[in-house]
Amino acid sequence: MGQLRRGRAIRLLIQIALLAVGLVMVFPLFWLISTSLRPAPELLESPPALLPQHWTLDNYASAFAAAPFGSWLINSVIFATVSTFFILITSSVAGYILAKFRFPGNNFIFILILATAIVPFEIYVLPVFLEVQALSLINTMPGLILPYVILSYGIFFMRQNVMASVPDELLDASRMDGLSETGIMVRLVPRLLAPAISALAIFAYLQSWTAFIWPLLVLNDPNLFPVQLGLAQFNSSVSVNYAVLSAGAVVAMAPTVIAFLVLRRRIIEGVTLTGFK
Amino acid sequence: MPPVPPRRRRVYLFAYGFLAPIIALFAFLRIFPIIYTVFLAFFNWSLVGTDHTFVGLDNFTNLLGDPNFQTAFLNTTIIAIGTTVLSIGLAFFVAAVVAYGGGKIGGLIEILFFLPVVTPLVPATLGWRSLLDYQHGLLNAIFGLFGIPNQAWTTDPTLAIVSIIAISVWAQVGYNMIILLVGMRSIPRLYMEAAAVDGASTWRQFRHITFPLMVPILLFVTVITTIQAYNVFTQVFVLASDVQGAPGYLVRVLVYDIFQNGFRYFNFGYAAAEAVYLFLVVIVLMLIQFRLFNRPTD
DSSP: OHHHHHHHHHHHHHHHHHHHHHHHHHHHHHHHHHHHTSOGGGGGOSSOOSSOSSOOOHHHHHHHHHSOHHHHHHHHHHHHHHHHHHHHHHHHHHHHHHHHOOOTTHHHHHHHHHHHHTSOHHHHHHHHHHHHHHTTOTTSHHHHHGGGSOOHHHHHHHHHHHHHHOOHHHHHHHHHTTOOHHHIIIIIHHHHTHHHHHHHHHHHHHHHHHOOHHHHHHOOOGGGOOHHHHHHHHHTSTTOOHHHHHHHHHHHHHHHHHHHHHHHHHHHHHHHHHOOO | OOOOOHHHHHHHHHHHHHHHHHHHHHIIIIIHHHHHHHHHTTEEEBSSSSOEEEOTTHHHHHHHTOHHHHHHHHHHHHHHHHHHHHHHHHHHHHHHHHHHHOGGGHHHHHHHHHHHHHSOHHHHHHHHHHHHOTTTOHHHHHHHHTTOOOOOTTTSHHHHHHHHHHHHHHHHHHHHHHHHHHHHHTSOHHHHHHHHHTTOOHHHHIIIIIHHHHHHHHHHHHHHHHHHHHTOOHHHHHHTOSSSSOTTOSSOOHHHHHHIIIIISOBHHHHHHHHHHHHHHHHHHHHHHHHHHTSOOO
16 A cells, blocks of 8 residues: 555655656747746846836837838748648549559659668759759749759658559549549548648648748748748847847747647547657 | 559559659759769769869878868767767656656646747747857856856857767757657556566666567667757757858858868869768668667667
């Protein structure tokens, strides 16, 4: 009996310690929010208080007045939406064909895609830049989006999902019913793949929303900046204090953080099923 | 060669027809650039001029004697090793605690740890920078309570590396934890129960059942984390890029050095050779994983 109670006490202590570490993990985000809500004089307090004494939204107004955060957000939405749209189409079509059709080269193509999936973008970004330059797309929205229209891992992911959730019998039955191959691919298959498509959409969106290096290299017109790049530039401008900067940072991170809190089960499941990041 | 029957020919036509544009994009955006990076590395290739001279292995040998490259390689390696060891160690520990004693708060812990993974690095690093600020940062204020003098977390070259490792670990640990947690939860409870019946302590169960079964997954997250950590850039760029410091100048890392050689000095061949060295690191890591993965577990 005593041992049982001791076990329970240890378990409680462990859980409290875990929770403490978990709170440390979100502390930098909490700190950004808290800093963004305090008036400038409170920034100089030492030690700083955890919460503002006088709550204010002025910093957000200052951030939006000092820099085009509104257009940066719109640019990010366009970038992420178009990129996600293309990645969904290219990944689903390629994944479906590689999973369900036998033809010479099938395996070779698949292995090639898999082998390049792990090569980091930073390694081959120089030639991509030369290509985009050759197409005269430097400093344009299409040039920003172009490298983000395919995702090697997305093709791999959709191929696995097609194999798991699109039965051959159903495809054959639809062919018997006179549906064309294109009709099957466009109308039937996506319905069976809805969960996989939405998981891929979340990751594709997250990927371009958080992208930093490619926008930094390809864009120099601030009007075209996505919000991460805009924020980094805002950070290096002279007249910005931490409170206003934090307000900008909260704006840049809020969409992904909110999306995560809403879709957390699905996102964590997606990661656990696929190892995708 | 036997003639292709019409039904099969229709299937080929369909498959190749829809695949072709995607493969073309894939070749243009992935395959060709990867090959071309290696090709460029053998040239004196100016981004702005017309100088495209073949120089053999000169770029590779010159890099080895280039102090910037040496510094960048050393810094990046330290950051990569630090990030990998700490993020996996912490992730493994937390995953084990959640799996075996997390109880009802396990789900909450997952969320708290995973939030940094989905937070964009630019705002995250700004949050860290304000915590690490020399004069008004919370960390130095806390240290002050214990009589420790203020530390220059973001401007001292050595401490800045520590700070970058801390940010990288923070951003990575949640992902590693989730992956390890899946592995731990997939170990059948029956094994533990059998061992417990035989009188094995929790520690011995962990040491002799959980740990050996987790080795392949640990290897996977180790390789993924190391590859990503070798490409560290955004944290460095943002942490040091305030009014006083040129962006990323404080802690030189490989990707920063590649971009500086390529886009500031327009020396694309030299930068490409540097990227090839980074590529070699990635290939070696992948081969290590492959070799170890294919070894039968004892």
